[in-house]
Amino acid sequence: MTTPVLVAVAWPYASGSRHIGHLAGAYLPSDIFARQQRIIGNEVLMVSGSDVHGTPITVRADAEGVTPQDIVDRYHSEFLQQWDQLGISWDLYTTTGTSNHSEVTQQMFLSQLDKGHIDRRKSEQLFDEEAKRFLPDRYVEGTCPHCGSQDARGDQCDQCGKTYDAIELLDPRSKMSSSTPVLQETEHFYFRYSDFNQPLGSFLEAKQGWRNHVINFAMGWLREEGLLDRAITRDLDWGIKLPVDDLGEGKRIYVWYDAVIGYLSASKEWAESRGDPDRWKHWWHNPQARHVYFIGKDNIPFHVLFWPAQLMAVGKDIGGEELHLPDDVPANQYVTFKGGKASASRGVGMTIEEGLKRFQPDSLRYALAANFPEQADTEISIEEIARRVNDELVANWGNLVNRVISMTHKTCGGAVAKPGTYSEEDVSLLEFVDRSLEESAGLFESVELRSALRKGMEAAQAANRYLNATEPWKLSKTDPERAKTVLYVALSAINGIRVMLSPFLPFSSEKLNEFLGEPEGWQRIQLPVGLPIPKPEPLFEKVEI
């Protein structure tokens, strides 16, 4: 039975280059999971896109003297190119800048407004008169009201660690113009997240098998003070227009309300583009569907609390049925470099571009997958990646394929030879491979990708061990028939292992598919006798650093 699986992937912010941490946190795990789900026959819809709204983009645009759209275009095209190079298999990678996304966002907004889950409130905010802009906390600095530190950030003091509201800052300064911001009243729409504390509690309590840090974090948040209502509009001219004009000009829907809506709007866009506009309902109006969200841990509140609340709040207003809530949110923790969180802006770690410059895509994918921060923050470095590539990927899997193909040419004339009767060790190896396939399938279900990868590598190791034990290079002289059987078994093992590794290593797997054929399900299939095997060619290059 096939299951419709929505693979929902965090929307990268088109405000700058993304780094290896983002890759290991969301984009790679989602792709690996999606590829495996496709092989086992599930109906995968994998969507994401560039998040084009938000203050950092407008600030950057101002700083460079270009338009926000220029910034968005620059990074969106950079992302597209990198996804292509990395083999990220989106069904749709779009942006939040489409008219479709605006429409869906406005539709949700109106529904929630109509149901009373959105209301209007006035507040006083810091306003930069020079830049003519209301200032998010992050763009204000000043003197800490607690410890007197001179350069405290707008929402938290790095010196004493205390948090506060930006309007409490003594001697506030705008980071945009260095002028002194003034308090100005403004009115905004608020989403009444507090309406959903109870339903969210029930929703989360019913969840089984979620990662500890995800469920702990969400439950903790609810238990502490529950969700507070949050303003979902801003005084901006960059963002989705409001579908009502109650607040006058100069207001836009704010990014963190609309970005998560991208999962739904992208699903609709995908359905529209394939000429089947209602197809999205197969995932969103289907209780049998499975929605898996791939995000970094910084995104947990948005996907485990805010987004489900927003979905609940529309009821049956979109498409006539309730919208499917998240089934699993296997958020990854952080990849760290020299103990610190990766950050492109602070120059910690490596951008995706640098990673691709140094390593082949499959090599980078392997090394990161082997180090996915699924349980805890995981330390990584260029040396670690190179080590994983040279001492594991090349030495174990790459070498296995190479040595077997090479021997197939020397003793079987470059084609799969007819095997004789299997010995005990032959059967035992193939059973090991088949068992590994089963076990890795289970690990994929629980999104334990690191362990799933290990299963494949263990099988490759078993095959290497088998070769050392059977010594087909000697048999070819003493017992050619037996040598052919051994090589048949070894090729059969490879035929199973490559299925297991293919979600992780799409490019090199494609090379194997060229002669072994596309995987037919999550299993090892019978190798046809006489199948031509191409000349050996290393699957992966060793890297030097």
Place this chain on the structure above:
RNA sequence: GGCGGCGUAGCUCAGUAGGUAAGAGCGCUCGACUCAUAAUCGAGAGGUCGACAGUUCAAAUCUGUCCGCCGCUACCA
């Protein structure tokens, strides 16, 4: 400050409901092999499981305190 997490072999990490003498991969040492990108295979060395105290017949696993590190703390998303 509050909340969450982490601290296990040289490195990167697993350790499921406390219970056989603490695991894996890589590295290292020794040995085997030579088909293979000096790759592979075997054996071995290596840890008072951050510290201290407690619960228990029994704790890396539970409790408390402490030390160190990281993240979040709602206007970064």
